[in-house]
Amino acid sequence: MSARPKLGPADYLAGLQCERRLWLTRREPERAAGNVASVAAHLSRAGEIRRHAERLFPAADVVDEKGHAEAVERTRSLLGDERVSAILGAAFEHLSVEIVADVLERLPDGGWRLCQVTPSGRVSETDFDGIALALFALRGSGLHVPSAEIIHPDESYARGAAGIDWTAYFARRDVTADVEFLLEDVPGQVERFARLLDSPRRPDVEPSPHCRRPWACEFRAECLRGLPADWLDLLPGLRSSRFHALREDGIARISDIPGDFPLRPGQALARSAHRDGELALASDLGDMLAGFGPPSDYLDFEAIAPVVPIYAGTCPDQVIPFGWSLHRLTQDGELVHRDFLARGSCDPRREFAESLIACLAAVPRPIAVYSPFESRVLRDLALELADLAAPLERIRTRLRDLQPVVRDGIYHLEFRGSLSLKRVASALSPGFGYSDLRDVSDGGAAAETFERIARGELDAREEERARAALRAYCARDSEALAVTHLALRQLLERGRPERADRSR
Ligand code: SF4
Incomplete structure (x- = not known):
């Protein structure tokens, strides 16, 4: 039997947005287009902020082994060393999940605090999902981790004339309660995503408003291929609830939206344009x-x-x-x-x-x-x-x-x-x-x-x-x-x- 595909945080978050996105990301990444450069810029920025956050833990030991298995081994030996107060880049593997913890901080009672660094001043639901996955892997590996934190840039910090004071630049926020209740769902999601990646068949998922949140999906052009030119989701500003209401009625095209369905003026113009096959203008455009x-x-x-x-x-x-x-x-x-x-x-x-x-x-x-x-x-x-x-x-x-x-x-x-x-x-x-x-x-x-x-x-x-x-x-x-x-x-x-x- 072949080993199950490994699942990292980026895979997990992609899967939460869309099963098909996860499958394409891992199996046919060459089909991505559009926001690839901005994703690369985001990752580079995240790496830079993480390196700055490490300054908050000057006494920490560092795990910098290249391979994940070697990093897990090194982490294990550091965890067993009572002189170690904090670890940067601690690596874990649990079931098919591979995780790197930005910072692990030893607590006075012998347990550890997980600290993940995010590169934005605004903490999001996506950050909580990523931390829930990390906590799942750490606890599943047998580590006592009663507490989780996000370290993020403090939007109220103003740069001084002499440069950045990194201690003041970062804020630390306890998010234990925010992620504990997400943990319940993680094992089921991990199992679902692992099975999905095992399958040679692309999941059938239609483009819908979910393709834009929390990220604009890089496979949008690929998924729109073969669909009608007036696929319903191309109606500007169409809310998710309305998209699904129309799909439940079997409507797939903008031109087929019934005349009595409530639309904004511009959306009604789009329907007219697609029905008539030509430009539509509002009578009050002047x-x-x-x-x-x-x-x-x-x-x-x-x-x-x-x-x-x-x-x-x-x-x-x-x-x-x-x-x-x-x-x-x-x-x-x-x-x-x-x-x-x-x-x-x-x-x-x-x-x-x-x-x-x-x-x-x-x-x-x-x-x-x-x-x-x-x-x-x-x-x-x-x-x-x-x-x-x-x-x-x-x-x-x-x-x-x-x-x-x-x-x-x-x-x-x-x-x-x-x-x-x-x-x-x-x-x-x-x-x-x-x-x-x-x-x-x-x-x-x-x-x-x-x-x-x-x-x-x-x-x-x-x-x-x-x-x-x-x-x-x-x-x-x-x-x-x-x-x-x-x-x-x-x-x-x-x-x-x-x-x-x-x-x-
Ligand atoms: S474009 Fe939409 S349906 Fe296609 S993979 Fe991305 S999120 Fe999923």
Whole structure:
């Protein structure tokens, strides 16, 4: 009989989200696409935070054997040594579960406390599930572990002028009660996942809202292959309960959703578009666009939220804007571009705010954005920079969010379930896109690139190239806004709304 496949924390959490995701992760990982780079960035950040957390245990012994079996052996010998007060990287195996405990701390009564490190200031249900699995493996190995803790960055900690005080940076939270009640389910889940991985057959699981929580699944494109182009789960904003209610009635396609099923205006437009096989517009799209100009400005911000603060006075995960890009539509229909990209070597917020005020103060025209993000950044800057609060607030009152207009006012078949600015602009303006942007082509890559500049990790040539890539990407985002607004206005002028949204 062959040995059962081993199960680690990442497998376990994947399985809790979706059996098929676990199976694909282990059996056909080459089919993953999409968020692979962001998962790698998350893992690298988690490793970095774990290494910093180890500073809290200067007297700890370290298990750093390469193979898991060797690490388990070394752990066993350290556990039996009464001089050992704490162990970093202790390894355990129980049934098919392989676990590495970030920190084990010896308790006065002879038992041990499990401490797992998480790289975010916000502790999540997923963290509890991971700790429950670790506790299952530790106790199953015969260790007395009455207590469990999460060590995480403290969001209220502000970096000092002299750097990070790691003792103050981390918070420790007892989560024993939070995970004890999850333990009951762990043996059953482990057994289920082990059987699943033993099977050569992919589990049949339909794409549904579960594919996006707690992570956007990297196998989404694979699972949508072969399904109808208007698969129900591609209806923007469809809640899980409504998805399942419709599936229980045998409905699989957006175009088959009954006319009396309650939908938001934009969802009803999507249904019309799929039924008619063409673009659908809301009859009140003109009203929705009334406050947007022209003349108009189109604005996009880029920001980082470093878990290890880079600048004195800033906190873990605090949003720090580092660049803005603005396209201005002049009276004669020309698009003019302005931008700002911080140097990175010092806190960019004041320079960011002053340059933005200088660019926008003179001409009080509407400013189109594509999320509430820009408004939140301006509000936070106004709180931080009291002397600039009034002009920043004035800019804030001029913001007009185009995203709700798109959500409720138009559906194009090429949106394919996504209302991201990238998808919308490309659909409404064929030929417009991001595919020529090589080094930075999404917000995550932009933040990562700027963080590397700010931390001084790039040499002069690399930095020059990175800055050019960042400016090109930011410019494309504000241009996408302009392209979207202008396309919507053109559709209005062509008189399409009259025949649209009959199902609303
Ligand atoms: S896309 Fe959805 S159904 Fe497919 S593996 Fe991922 S979570 Fe499961």
